Amino acid sequence: MKRRIYLKMQELGVAQDLLCRRYDPGDLVGEEEIPSRNAAARVTSRPVFARISSPGFHSAAMDGFAVVAQSTFSARDDSPVSLKIGQEAVPVNTGFPLPEGMNAVVMIEHCLIDKDEKYVLLRSPVFPWQNVRKVGEDIVATELVFPSNHLIAPYDVGALLASGNPTVRVWKRPIVRIIPTGSELISIDDGLPEKLEPGKIPESNSAVLAALCQASGAEAMVDPIVADEPEAIEGAVREAISSDAHVVLINAGSSAGSADYTVSIIEKLGEVLVHGITIMPGKPTIVGIVSGKPVIGIPGYPVSAIIAFEQIVAPLLHKLQGKERPLPVTVRARLTKSLPSRAGIEEFRRVVAGKVGESVVASPIKKGAGSISTITKANAILRIPLASEGLEEGAEVELELIRPWQSLEKTLICTGSHDLSLDIIADFLKRKSPAMEMASTHVGSLGGIHAVAKRLCHVAGTHLLNPDDGSYNVSYVKKYIDKPALLINLVYRQQGLMVRKGNPLSINSIADLTREDVTFVNRQLGSGTRVLLDYELSKLGISPEQIRGYDNEEYTHMAVAVSILSGKADAGLGILSAAKALGLDFIPVVEERYDLLVLKELLEQPPVRMLLECIEEEQFKETVEGLGGYDTRDTGKVMYEHE
Numbered sequence: 112m113k114r115r116i117y118l119k120m121q122e123l124g125v126a127q128d129l130l131c132r133r134y135d136p137g138d139l140v141g142e143e144e145i146p147s148r149n150a151a152a153r154v155t156s157r158p159v160f161a162r163i164s165s166p167g168f169h170s171a172a173m174d175g176f177a178v179v180a181q182s183t184f185s186a187r188d189d190s191p192v193s194l195k196i197g198q199e200a201v202p203v204n205t206g207f208p209l210p211e212g213m214n215a216v217v218m219i220e221h222c223l224i225d226k227d228e229k230y231v232l233l234r235s236p237v238f239p240w241q242n243v244r245k246v247g248e249d250i251v252a253t254e255l256v257f258p259s260n261h262l263i264a265p266y267d268v269g270a271l272l273a274s275g276n277p278t279v280r281v282w283k284r285p286i287v288r289i290i291p292t293g294s295e296l297i298s299i300d301d302g303l304p305e306k307l308e309p310g311k312i313p314e315s316n317s318a319v320l321a322a323l324c325q326a327s328g329a330e331a332m333v334d335p336i337v338a339d340e341p342e343a344i345e346g347a348v349r350e351a352i353s354s355d356a357h358v359v360l361i362n363a364g365s366s367a368g369s370a371d372y373t374v375s376i377i378e379k380l381g382e383v384l385v386h387g388i389t390i391m392p393g394k395p396t397i398v399g400i401v402s403g404k405p406v407i408g409i410p411g412y413p414v415s416a417i418i419a420f421e422q423i424v425a426p427l428l429h430k431l432q433g434k435e436r437p438l439p440v441t442v443r444a445r446l447t448k449s450l451p452s453r454a455g456i457e458e459f460r461r462v463v464a465g466k467v468g469e470s471v472v473a474s475p476i477k478k479g480a481g482s483i484s485t486i487t488k489a490n491a492i493l494r495i496p497l498a499s500e501g502l503e504e505g506a507e508v509e510l511e512l513i514r515p516w517q518s519l520e521k522t523l524i525c526t527g528s529h530d531l532s533l534d535i536i537a538d539f540l541k542r543k544s545p546a547m548e549m550a551s552t553h554v555g556s557l558g559g560i561h562a563v564a565k566r567l568c569h570v571a572g573t574h575l576l577n578p579d580d581g582s583y584n585v586s587y588v589k590k591y592i593d594k595p596a597l598l599i600n601l602v603y604r605q606q607g608l609m610v611r612k613g614n615p616l617s618i619n620s621i622a623d624l625t626r627e628d629v630t631f632v633n634r635q636l637g638s639g640t641r642v643l644l645d646y647e648l649s650k651l652g653i654s655p656e657q658i659r660g661y662d663n664e665e666y667t668h669m670a671v672a673v674s675i676l677s678g679k680a681d682a683g684l685g686i687l688s689a690a691k692a693l694g695l696d697f698i699p700v701v702e703e704r705y706d707l708l709v710l711k712e713l714l715e716q717p718p719v720r721m722l723l724e725c726i727e728e729e730q731f732k733e734t735v736e737g738l739g740g741y742d743t744r745d746t747g748k749v750m751y752e753h754e
Contacts, residue, residue, distance in 0.1 A: 120387035122497070123457055127426055129384045130398050130405060136260055136433035139357040139404065140283040147271035150263045152328065153281040154433040159257045162275030164247035169209040173242040176200040176222055176231055177213035183236040192233045196224070200231045209243060216242035250274045260433035282432045285329040287424075288356035290347050291317040292363045292373075293411060294339045316362050316416050320409065323420050327428040332356060339364065341372045348376055352402050357431065359404060360424065361397075363411030373397055373408040381406065389497060390457045393418040414486050418459050439511035442491070442519070444471040446508055447526065447567040448554065450493075451501040461489035463550030464510055465522035465569070468713065472567050473510055474524055474552045490514040490522065490548065505565065523549045523718035527559020527571035528639050529667040530705055531688045532602055532735045539725040539734075540718075547721060553666045555638035556584075560591050563708050569719050572601065574639035574705040578646045583704040585751045595711040598751040600704065601726060605687040605740035606643060607699040609675055614696045618682050621647045621700065624658045631660035632671050632680035639703070640668075644684050647700065669693075687740025702742070706750055723747065 121129070142156035171177065178200050186192040194200040200217070201210045209216070215237045223232040250256065256274045257267065263279070271279055296314040297304070303313070314336055321331035332354075337347045344364065351359045364373040374386050374397050381401030386408075388396045392415035397408030407424055409416045429436040444464050452458050462473040476489055491510040495502065502508060512519075523540065525533060529551075537549040554562065559571025577586045584598055610618050616629060621644075624631050634640040648655065655661045660680055665671045668689035674680045676693050690697040713719050725731055732743035 119383060119385050120389060121385045122389050123422060126385045126388045126396070126398055126423060130423065131426055131430050133400070134405075134427065134431060136430060137282055138431065140285050140431050142280050143283050144278050144280050147268055147276055147279050150271065150279050150281060151265045151268055153263050153279075153284075154328075155257050155259055155261045155263065156280045156282045156433070157259055158255055159261075159271065159274075159276055159279055161250045161252050161254050161256050164252045165250040165273040166244050166246060166248065169214075169246055170244045171203040171205055171207050171209060171216045171242065172244045173216050173218045174204050175202075175216045175219040175242065177203045177210050177216050178237065179213060180215035180237050180239040180241065183215070183217070183233050186233040186236045188234050191223075192236075193230045194233065196229055196231055214239045214243070218242060262434055285357045285428050285431045286332060286355055287320075287324045287329050287358045287360060287428070288332050288334065288351040288354060289317045289320050289324075289360045289362060290334045290337060290344070290351060292337045292339060292344055292347075292361060296336045298336060316409075316411065316413060319413065319417060320360060320362065320420055323417070323425070324428070327425050328432050328434065329358075329428045339372070341376065344372055345376045345379070348380060348401070348406065352380070352404055352406070357404060358424070358427065359401070359406045360409050360420075361406065362409045362416060364408070371395075374399075377401060377406050377408065388419075388423075389455060390418065390422065390459060391453075392459065393422065394456070396423055398423060414461075417486060439492075440516060441509050441511055442471055442516065443507055444473040444491075444510050445567065446502055446504055446506050447472050447474045447524070447552070447562060449501065449504045450475055450495065452495045452499050454498060454500050457497045458495040460493040460495060461486050462491050462493050462510065463489060463522060463524070463548070463552075464491045464512075464519055465524040465548075465550060465718070466519045466716075467524060467566055467569055468716075470566070471510075471519055472524060473508060474526065474550050474568070476552075488550070490518055505567070518546065518548060521546045521548060521717065523547070523570070523722055524568040525549060525551045525570050525572065526554055526562045526568040527573050527708070528556040528705070529553040529669075530572055530602070530604070530686070531668070531692070531738055532705075532741065533572065535731065535734050535738075536722060536725055539728070539731050540721055543721055543725065547718065549718075555635055555641070555666075557587065557637035560587055560708060563596065563710060564592050564594075566710070569713055569716065570707045570709045570722065572705060573598075573708055574604075574643075574703050576639065576642050576646055576703065578642075578649070584706050584708070588708060588751065588753050592708075592753055596753040597709055597711060597714075597749050598706045598753070599709065599723070599726075600745040600748050600750050601707050602705050602735060602746060603702050603742040603744065604705055605697075605699055606640065606684060606701050606703050607687065607690075607697050608682050609672055609685045609690040609695045609697055610682050611675055611678075612694055612696055614698075616681055619698060622651055622653070624682060625653060627659070628681075629659065630663075630679075630681045631658050632663045632665055632674040632683040633661055634671065634684065635664045635666055638666075639705075640684050643701065643703065688738040691739040697740075704745075704750070 299313045317333045324331040364371045377399035385398035395410045396419040399406045461476045464473045540547040556573040556575045562568045668685040671683035672689045672693045727747040
């Protein structure tokens with residue numbers, strides 16, 4: 112099949128409108144009658160009227176004595192009224208029916224009972240209907256309890272039952288049929304194979320889409336995986352359309368590649384409204400109608416699939432149920448790094464936001480429509496408008512929160528140099544407080560110091576060597592930080608050359624990097640590892656130009672290790688724990704000091720305080736040393752106090 116281009120690409124708002132305006136609440140799904148006890152989170156399909164009044168009788172609102180109010184009008188402190196118990200004053204408890212002929216209740220604490228318990232003495236009057244719940248005070252029979260398209264809250268269930276409605280008519284839940292497609296997919300529901308064949312990946316999108324359907328109030332039906340064969344996909348779509356499903360999602364095959372059949376199949380069976388939306392991720396989304404039912408082509412990349420669902424499918428599911436889609440909670444924040452963007456595309460960037468001092472900062476997570484972890488780690492979304500070509504570091508932006516606002520105050524923003532012990536910190540923080548999160552971004556040691564100076568993070572990891580005296584970090588803090596700050600040691604760690612298992616090229620030292628048969632992978636400019644490498648090269652009189660791959664940059668030790676494991680490079684400078692994690696060999700070069708830099712003014716913020724508590728724990732130190740290549744002899748110790 113030939114490649115197709117996006118013939119009907121639309122802006123997001125247009126695509127949403129083209130689909131949603133086709134349907135009104137109740138279209139496709141119809142209504143059903145369910146027990147009111149089970150009605151929470153459902154939507155009424157017709158008005159609900161009270162069948163009885165609530166309360167259905169005059170009842171006491173207080174514990175005390177029911178009386179005729181007029182009999183108490185003359186009561187005064189100096190001239191009390193005496194009423195005979197059982198005749199003129201009848202004992203009642205809260206909620207009990209008011210005795211016939213009585214029209215008020217005197218609170219028990221305002222009554223004085225004689226020693227023979229025959230009379231009650233009143234020193235102040237009550238007015239008619241005082242401390243009484245009259246018939247229909249809450250709900251009057253025949254009045255409107257809830258209108259059509261009312262989202263039933265848990266406490267609304269009480270009103271339904273109190274008004275005499277044991278059942279209620281609601282819109283049925285939409286049924287969404289999900290068809291996962293792709294010859295590369297395998298199901299691991301029955302367990303993971305001992306070895307995945309090259310090119311095979313576990314199918315996971317259908318589970319995410321099903322969970323999103325349920326969160327939108329719909330029911331999900333997931334089909335078995337369908338191979339990338341036009342006839343098979345068409346057969347699955349035909350069967351889904353003829354089933355009880357109200358909406359059909361075809362996952363993957365929605366792009367414009369030679370093996371992307373979804374648009375042709377929808378076009379053959381019905382009508383394509385949209386092929387391509389000006390958003391990223393999610394551009395390949397298809398919107399179509401077949402036999403009156405919405406058929407949506409969802410992109411195969413996980414993040415694209417989620418964005419496409421949230422922006423196209425969720426609004427439709429809400430409308431079919433008579434629901435108003437909830438407006439996102441927004442917050443203003445400052446960006447911790449510049450974000451380039453392409454004009455003409457609305458970009459959805461995942462970020463981690465946290466409160467640093469009195470302001471909120473947003474730390475972007477790496478891009479990647481295929482990286483599900485970029486959205487599981489995020490707590491907010493930044494939407495970059497169509498016309499924008501990017502945003503500068505420090506720019507004030509509006510975020511849409513995907514977690515509660517309170518989470519911002521419990522999120523530790525850590526930037527700077529990468530280290531595997533930061534993952535251990537994240538786990539220990541979560542153990543101490545389930546609400547605590549840690550966002551760790553990797554911009555190099557120098558970038559982290561600059562971020563601290565600009566109050567764009569809570570702490571920064573740094574291991575910058577001063578080539579002049581062999582010290583770590585202090586000279587850079589003195590140069591770039593103009594506020595009181597502390598350098599607190601996290602670890603000492605082994606830096607060295609990572610090479611493939613067995614060291615097939617017999618690389619033994621930094622000098623071997625100049626060999627013609629060795630390809631190197633470097634860390635980014637401004638990272639402590641890059642500074643260390645340049646220092647070692649200068650000691651040996653080696654020029655960077657002599658090293659093949661010196662300009663090949665990665666942002667983390669694990670990324671360097673992956674490059675070596677995959678064969679992209681033969682060697683890279685990194686930490687022992689990263690080499691050990693991926694089964695690489697390691698040639699030690701130096702032990703270096705890795706510190707955390709924090710402004711003194713932030714020491715009492717909960718995330719920082721808890722971080723410092725965590726790294727002092729013996730269990731934390733033991734866990735870190737267990738990674739290999741670490742020494743925690745000074746962990747938690749203040750190495751330098753900057754005034």
